[in-house]
Amino acid sequence: MLNRRRAVQGGLAAVGSLSVAAPFVARAQKKPLAKVRYNEVVHSIQYAPSYIALAKGYFEEVGIEPTLATGNGGDKTAAALVSGNADIALIGPETAIYVQISDSPTKIPIFCGLTTTDGFSLVGREKVDKFDWNTLRGKDVLGYRPGSTPLLFFEAALRKNGIDPYKDIKLTNNILAPAARVGSWLAGQNDYAIFTEPDASQFMLDGKAFFLASVGETVGFADYTTFMATDTYIRNNPEIIQNWTNAIYKAMQWTASAPVAEIDKTAEPFFPGVNPQALVNAAERYRSIKMWKTTPVIEPAAIEKFQDILVEGHVLDANKRVKYQDLVLTEFASKAK
Numbered sequence: 001m002l003n004r005r006r007a008v009q010g011g012l013a014a015v016g017s018l019s020v021a022a023p024f025v026a027r028a029q030k031k032p033l034a035k036v037r038y039n040e041v042v043h044s045i046q047y048a049p050s051y052i053a054l055a056k057g058y059f060e061e062v063g064i065e066p067t068l069a070t071g072n073g074g075d076k077t078a079a080a081l082v083s084g085n086a087d088i089a090l091i092g093p094e095t096a097i098y099v100q101i102s103d104s105p106t107k108i109p110i111f112c113g114l115t116t117t118d119g120f121s122l123v124g125r126e127k128v129d130k131f132d133w134n135t136l137r138g139k140d141v142l143g144y145r146p147g148s149t150p151l152l153f154f155e156a157a158l159r160k161n162g163i164d165p166y167k168d169i170k171l172t173n174n175i176l177a178p179a180a181r182v183g184s185w186l187a188g189q190n191d192y193a194i195f196t197e198p199d200a201s202q203f204m205l206d207g208k209a210f211f212l213a214s215v216g217e218t219v220g221f222a223d224y225t226t227f228m229a230t231d232t233y234i235r236n237n238p239e240i241i242q243n244w245t246n247a248i249y250k251a252m253q254w255t256a257s258a259p260v261a262e263i264d265k266t267a268e269p270f271f272p273g274v275n276p277q278a279l280v281n282a283a284e285r286y287r288s289i290k291m292w293k294t295t296p297v298i299e300p301a302a303i304e305k306f307q308d309i310l311v312e313g314h315v316l317d318a319n320k321r322v323k324y325q326d327l328v329l330t331e332f333a334s335k336a337k
Contacts, residue, residue, distance in 0.1 A: 033065035034240050039086035041077045042178065043070045043270070044196045045282045046119035047225065049292055050090060051267040053251035062243035072178060074148055081230055082106050087237075088229045088244060090114060092149035093306050093327070094315070096228050100322045111234065111332045112227040112245045112296040117216030118153035119224070119291055120144075121200040123209035124192045131212040133161035136169050142184060142193035143171040149224060150215075152313040154194050157218040159312065185209070197282030198274050205278055217289045222305040223298050234329065242332050249296050249336040256294045260284050296333040300324040 036059075040047060053059055059066050069086065071077030078095040080086035082104060089108070096108050128135075136158070144150040151173060155165040165171060175184050178199070185193050186208060194215060195203065203209035216224070227244065234241050255263055264279040271279060286292065303324050310316035 031063070033060060033063055034237075036064050036066045036240060036244070037069065037085070037087045038066040038089070039069045039071050039077045039080045040090040041071050041074050041092065041225065042196065044119060045198050045264075045267060045271065045279055046115060046196055046286060046291060047090060048263055048267055048283065048286070049114060049248060049251040049255045051270045052255055052263070053247045055266050055269065056251070056254070058247040058250050059244070062247050064240060064243055064247065073145060073176065075145075078108065081108050081228070084230075087233055088227060088241075090225055090227055092224060093226050093303065094147070094149055094152070094310060096226075096327055097307065097310065097316065097322050098147075100327060101316075101320050107231045108228045109231055109234065109329050110226045110228045110298065110327060111241055111329045112248055112336075113223045113225075113293050113298040113302075113333070114227065114248065114296075115223070115225045115291055116221045116293055117224050117289070117291065118150065118219060119286060120150050120154065120194040120196050120215045121211055121285070122154070122157075122192060122194055122213045122215060123200055123203060124212050125209065127210045128212065133158070133163060133213070136163060136192060138169065139191040140170045140172060140189075142175065142181065142190040143173045144194065145176050146173050147313075147315045150194060150196070152309050152315065153215050153219050153224070155313050156309045157213070157215050160218060197286070198271060198278040201278040201281040201285070202275060204281070205275055214285070214289055216291065219309070220305075221290075221302065222309065223293075223302040224306075226298065238332075242335060245296050245332040245336045249333075252292065252294055252296070255292050260287060296336050297330070298328050298333065303327060 054066065071080060074091050074095045077089045077091045078099060081089050093110060096110050099108050143154060158165045163169065172190055175181050182199060204211055229241065260280060260283045263283050264276060268276060268279060307316060307321050311318050
């Protein structure tokens with residue numbers, strides 16, 4: 001099963017991203033803004049505080065001008081960091097772990113957290129009053145890229161409910177691009193699937209899918225997406241890293257207290273063409289499971305649980321677990337203000 005990890009690490013050789021200009025808020029400057037190339041792993045309302053920070057000008061307030069790109073895959077976003085095509089990335093901790101135990105001389109430590117757990121929803125083609133995980137047995141299920149956090153957390157949810165991901169169901173993990181996954185589902189392929197937001201809520205509004213379970217709520221808390229940069233970039237730019245963390249912390253605080261409608265209104269420009277009601281429904285679901293962290297601090301227990309999931313998913317040898325202090329730089333989150 002460890003070939004799944006090698007496939008992920010091999011994917012780091014390919015860099016792909018879709019660039020989007022981040023909103024800019026003009027203000028009086030004493031010195032030029034520091035330009036930061038920011039790469040998010042996928043585009044999802046799950047990352048609402050990051051869009052809030054962009055939309056409300058929190059980065060510009062601390063002297064940073066970010067340019068947003070979407071990698072559409074943890075391997076691609078990690079590759080952008082390692083190859084020098086991105087400065088800061090939002091990505092699952094598994095990538096930092098894979099790089100840490102690899103032969104790469106460049107490491108990508110984590111410096112700030114964003115989400116508490118997985119944001120994917122399990123959906124089906126028929127509405128059920130009370131979902132039973134056992135109904136998945138023998139069925140075709142659209143999963144995700146091997147070694148990725150969405151698939152690993154889904155597998156953990158299956159195991160928690162007594163289902164062996166590779167014996168009891170038929171997982172489809174070779175449809176990778178977000179648009180291709182949506183097209184596959186709309187074309188009638190697979191009986192069940194996992195989708196992030198706002199895709200899941202859009203399907204539900206259109207009557208193309210029905211919500212069955214939250215993967216993250218089923219698995220529990222384990223920091224799912226985090227900010228990281230190369231060790232060299234962090235060493236050379238500690239002020240930028242601290243200011244980035246400060247901006248995210250301010251966005252976390254705003255998101256924690258703002259009405260859902262206001263969150264969606266602020267983030268809506270980042271999701272052109274998406275039904276606003278889908279964003280509202282997605283944000284309500286995320287808030288109900290406490291998706292968004294209220295502090296950038298990442299606790300050791302969260303990283304331990306995350307690595308438990310990797311070991312159970314056969315993408316990390318138990319004897320190669322990475323020490324918390326080798327993976328997470330705590331000084332920036334602890335000083336966030």
